[in-house]
Amino acid sequence: MYGKPLAYIVKIDSISPIEGADKIELAHVMDYTVVVKKQEFQSGDLALYVEVDSVLPDGFTPDQKATYEAIKDGSYFKGIETTVEEANAAIERLKAASKYPYFEFLRDKKFKIKSMKLSKFGVISQGILFSLSDVKITDATKGKDYTEYFGIKEIVQDEEEAGLNTAAENDNWFVRKLMRYKWFRDWRKLKKVSETWDASFPGKSDEENVQKLFTKMKAKYGNKTWALTEKLEGQNISIFSENVMKPTLFGLFRKKELKEIGVCSRTRRLSKNGTGKNFWATVERLCLDEKIKKIPGEWWCRGEHVGPGIQGNIYKLPETDVIFFEFYRKEYYIDIQDRNKRKFKWVKLDYEDSKLFAQHWGLKFVPVIDDNYTLPDTAQELLAQSDKNTEFGFNLSHKREGFVARLKDDYNVSFKVKNPFYSI
Numbered sequence: 001m002y003g004k005p006l007a008y009i010v011k012i013d014s015i016s017p018i019e020g021a022d023k024i025e026l027a028h029v030m031d032y033t034v035v036v037k038k039q040e041f042q043s044g045d046l047a048l049y050v051e052v053d054s055v056l057p058d059g060f061t062p063d064q065k066a067t068y069e070a071i072k073d074g075s076y077f078k079g080i081e082t083t084v085e086e087a088n089a090a091i092e093r094l095k096a097a098s099k100y101p102y103f104e105f106l107r108d109k110k111f112k113i114k115s116m117k118l119s120k121f122g123v124i125s126q127g128i129l130f131s132l133s134d135v136k137i138t139d140a141t142k143g144k145d146y147t148e149y150f151g152i153k154e155i156v157q158d159e160e161e162a163g164l165n166t167a168a169e170n171d172n173w174f175v176r177k178l179m180r181y182k183w184f185r186d187w188r189k190l191k192k193v194s195e196t197w198d199a200s201f202p203g204k205s206d207e208e209n210v211q212k213l214f215t216k217m218k219a220k221y222g223n224k225t226w227a228l229t230e231k232l233e234g235q236n237i238s239i240f241s242e243n244v245m246k247p248t249l250f251g252l253f254r255k256k257e258l259k260e261i262g263v264c265s266r267t268r269r270l271s272k273n274g275t276g277k278n279f280w281a282t283v284e285r286l287c288l289d290e291k292i293k294k295i296p297g298e299w300w301c302r303g304e305h306v307g308p309g310i311q312g313n314i315y316k317l318p319e320t321d322v323i324f325f326e327f328y329r330k331e332y333y334i335d336i337q338d339r340n341k342r343k344f345k346w347v348k349l350d351y352e353d354s355k356l357f358a359q360h361w362g363l364k365f366v367p368v369i370d371d372n373y374t375l376p377d378t379a380q381e382l383l384a385q386s387d388k389n390t391e392f393g394f395n396l397s398h399k400r401e402g403f404v405a406r407l408k409d410d411y412n413v414s415f416k417v418k419n420p421f422y423s424i
Helices: 062-073 084-096 101-109 173-178 182-191 210-221 277-285 288-294 351-360 379-386
Strands: 007-011 014-017 024-029 032-037 046-050 116-118 123-125 128-131 226-230 235-248 251-264 299-306 321-334 342-348 368-373 402-407 410-418
Touching: 024 046, 032 123, 032 128, 062 084, 084 101, 210 379, 210 410, 235 277, 235 288, 235 321, 251 277, 251 288, 277 288, 277 321, 321 351, 379 402, 379 410
Parallel strands: none
Antiparallel strands: 007 046, 014 024, 024 032, 046 128, 116 123, 226 368, 226 402, 235 251, 235 299, 299 321, 321 342, 402 410
């Protein structure tokens, strides 16, 4: 979800007219449809595409922003007789001096890119296209990422999901004072888990949008069967078990293997008393740590943390909960190059095994929409299907965020279909 490309060079596949529209038409990019001005683009043109849920940079300096606000509220011309036209002209001059004058038309929308439904014409616009000359790009190649170049960010609904919280924000004043001393920092490192994403963990969860993948998926898996599960609005959470060697009570050099439980957000491992205290509180209240510890072997169980205090609790749950959607089993093997080295890999369970695994071990599984699904002819049909109400919780009149499609016989193949009209 976070750190992915948000703005990149695309080739426009085709342009089609919008019935009844005189000034706009529809550009087709991958399987996205984007409303553009007539004659602004031609089929085959390269352009800068910015995805939905992106935030473009504000090009004003602090002084320019203060001047803009003063013009808007009338204080800038206080005591000077000024017409509306003169005030508007001053704003336009200010916008022209912005670092990014070509983004200024989005200032009133706080530079956020959202899906738009033009009901009058019956079309959806997903994202935005900029001509290369407008944004001063001269060395464009298809696929080149300009997210960092322009400082484009993703809209953040949840700071923990985005990895913006830090453990230090949860420290009390006494701990913060002790953190000035190296001996205390060293001691603390020994006492706390590393709040990072370890390279040995399975890949982070973040399926690509259907509009990026549909044409390829349709060509490769057109006759295959898919499982559709609801995409829940919450915080990504993983609970895993691992066998670790620990010193025994009566000797530093004697060790025994113990099973421990860890908890991760989408971006990092969480300690009980740091940024992960709310995650851990749910895990321990539901006894998920004990349940997963009892499962033979080592497992990675990934799901969604939902309920009060999370994303507006749109499901109206009385308490927080964890709803699982995928499971990985750790399998060990001998390295052929070095037979003394024991390695492992994570093996994801397929759809049927995932459901049975959850049922057998008392873990709640994500709502299933359809487990005998074949892909339609277009991505737009999938998007239309996503625009329905949730099937989870106690607020069934609320729209669902979308759904995730996973190939039934290979759960590693998946994509998400986000409801273009969803909002919290």
